[in-house]
Amino acid sequence: MKQFLYLFRGGDEEYARQSPEQMQAHMAKWGEWMLKISQNDQPVPGLPLQAEGKVVYNGGETITDGPFMEGKELVGGYVLVEANDLNHAVELSKDCPIFEFGGSLEVREAVEM
Template sequence: MNKFMLVFHSPYSQETAFAELSPDAMQAEIQKWNNWIGGIAGQGKLIATDALAPVGKIMTKGGQVITDGPFTEGKEIVGGYMILTAASLDEAVDLAQGCPMFEMDGTVEVRPIINFE
């Protein structure tokens, strides 16, 4: 089996809308993600998944320049990732098909992980 990373991109407007949901609506959205991730885990293909905080640091010029980021004025946010196993890129794409990110006009980037060992 090969490893793949799914990177979840969403419009910034959707991220702010999510933060403003009622507790019940937020729980319903979280449950959609739990159901989708649970389906992949149930197949024994999930390695890891996490959400990313909307704050951090951006390093450039060999690590000498450090600025705040990602910037909230950006149009798109990387909200999280998943690492999974699949026999091929096509299978990894098939596993990504049910991602709740698509309901919020987001995208899922599916990338093979290269093992340098």
């Protein structure tokens, strides 16, 4: 099995317009999905990310506030999954709850070093 990183982008604006009950139901879907795509009885590792951060350039000589980009492009979280290959990782991603609010999911294979 290979490791893949799912990067989640967008969907935050529509999610923020939901009632607390709708948000809670949506988060339950995330938990169910993360358990479904795992290879054991534990959810796959991953976390949402804060919108704020810093961008570091030139070995730390330049540090800016950020990231600054459109909300639909901002990475909002990540998950690590195991899959046979890229196509398998894509198949596992297809019923991700992020799609309910117009978000996207990028699938990237981790390279062993």
